[in-house]
Amino acid sequence: QVQLVESGGGLVQAGGSLRLSCAASGGTLGDYVMGWFRQAPGEEREIAASISWNGGRTYYADVVKGRFTISRDNNQNMVYLQMNSLKPADSAVYYCAADRDMTLSTSPAHYEYWGQGTQVTVSS
Numbered sequence: 849q850v851q852l853v854e855s856g857g858g859l860v861q862a863g864g865s866l867r868l869s870c871a872a873s874g875g876t877l878g879d880y881v882m883g884w885f886r887q888a889p890g891e892e893r894e895i896a897a898s899i900s901w902n903g904g905r906t907y908y909a910d911v912v913k914g915r916f917t918i919s920r921d922n923n924q925n926m927v928y929l930q931m932n933s934l935k936p937a938d939s940a941v942y943y944c945a946a947d948r949d950m951t952l953s954t955s956p957a958h959y960e961y962w963g964q965g966t967q968v969t970v971s972s
Contacts, residue, residue: 850875850961852944857966864934864970870927870944870963878902878922881947884929885956886940886968895954896942897929907952911937934970941965 856868868884883898897918898907906918917930927944945959953959 850877850880850946852946852961852963854942854944854963854966857942857968859969859971860934862935862970862972865930865932866934866968868929868931868942868944868966868968870929872925872927872946875946876922877920877925877927877946879948880961881950881952882918882920882927883945883947883953883959884916884918884927885943885945885959886938887943887965888940891940893943893956895956898947898952898954899927900952901950905952907954909954931968934968936970936972939968939970941967 851874853871884896885893887893899918915933920927943965944963946961947959
């Protein structure tokens with residue numbers, strides 16, 4: 849069973865940057881598609897980005913495309929989300945998730961393992 853721990857969230861002004869990290873343990877990270885999801889108060893959890901097991905394929909939600917970059921280091925069991933040009937609408941709890949299915953799903957229901965989340969707040 850994979851355990852995931854996110855870090856790197858915080859408060860940033862609009863236009864700023866943050867880098868989220870997700871540390872994995874208890875499994876082989878290369879066995880999983882990894883995703884970053886986010887959930888704002890009163891909203892459904894939505895995908896921000898996902899990455900295939902070897903980093904060869906990525907997916908970005910339209911609202912973050914061109915601003916966010918997902919990456920992974922399987923040797924270090926780490927997944928990252930570089931977030932640039934942040935907007936107040938990006939404020940949410942961000943979750944790292946792992947999916948053993950290799951189809952780069954955008955549905956939260958598809959992902960088996962989740963971290964506890966890290967808060968990102970973007971002020972205007």
